Amino acid sequence: DAGITQSPRYKITETGRQVTLMCHQTWSHSYMFWYRQDLGHGLRLIYYSAAADITDKGEVPDGYVVSRSKTENFPLTLESATRSQTSVYFCASSAMRDEQYFGPGTRLTVT
Amino acid sequence: KQEVTQIPAALSVPEGENLVLNCSFTDSAIYNLQWFRQDPGKGLTSLLLIQSSQREQTSGRLNASLDKSSGRSTLYIAASQPGDSATYLCAVKEGGGSQGNLIFGKGTKLSVKP
Numbered sequence: 001d002a003g004i005t006q007s008p009r010y011k012i013t014e015t016g017r018q019v020t021l022m023c024h025q026t027w028s029h030s031y032m033f034w035y036r037q038d039l040g041h042g043l044r045l046i047y048y049s050a051a052a053d054i055t056d057k058g059e060v061p062d063g064y065v066v067s068r069s070k071t072e073n074f075p076l077t078l079e080s081a082t083r084s085q086t087s088v089y090f091c092a093s094s095a096m097r098d099e100q101y102f103g104p105g106t107r108l109t110v111t
Numbered sequence: 112k113q114e115v116t117q118i119p120a121a122l123s124v125p126e127g128e129n130l131v132l133n134c135s136f137t138d139s140a141i142y143n144l145q146w147f148r149q150d151p152g153k154g155l156t157s158l159l160l161i162q163s164s165q166r167e168q169t170s171g172r173l174n175a176s177l178d179k180s181s182g183r184s185t186l187y188i189a190a191s192q193p194g195d196s197a198t199y200l201c202a203v204k205e206g207g208g209s210q211g212n213l214i215f216g217k218g219t220k221l222s223v224k225p
Contacts, residue, residue: 033212043200098143100145100202102154
């Protein structure tokens with residue numbers, strides 16, 4: 001009963017490097033989401049996906065890329081990390097328009 | 112653009128007290144509203160989900176109400192305990208064309224003192 005998992009839980013990377021955050025859910029939920037949480041801004045949506053191969057931008061998509069080739073996975077890639085992308089990243093999933101369930105988060109530091 | 116506000120930003124109460132957390136939103140055309148709890152350094156735990164057609168939901172010592180017309184929701188916590196200390200977030204899911212993303216408030220940090 002793993003639910004929704006994220007890896008890595010902590011990551012330190014350098015400016016300009018590419019980094020991928022992984023998200024995996026075992027419920028076969030159709031919807032998956034990526035949020036970032038920053039002091040003063042709260043949680044903001046980066047990208048979401050309504051189904052495999054269907055993705056759409058959220059409020060703050062610049063500098064991020066997503067893909068969803070399988071229903072259970074929704075990786076988030078920072079193509080060239082910047083210090084402003086230092087944040088805590090949360091993945092979430094839901095069945096249709098119902099309750100969203102969140103993963104434990106990935107704390108990313110870009111130096 | 113939908114905005115969600117939670118007041119107060121922080122609240123400290125003695126153990127055993129009943130308390131109310133407030134959430135307001137600017138656009139009443141919501142699909143549902145969800146209350147979450149977040150412990151320091153942890154993810155979000157869903158507490159209650161209220162559909163737009165509902166007025167309230169209850170789970171144990173928690174009761175959430177929704178008044179769409181006034182753009183308000185409250186989370187009532189009965190007989191508070193130190194273990195209730197956490198940040199409480201409300202989030203609305205918009206109706207209309209958006210497919211399922213949530214708009215979050217910035218949270219109320221609750222401290223329950225023994």
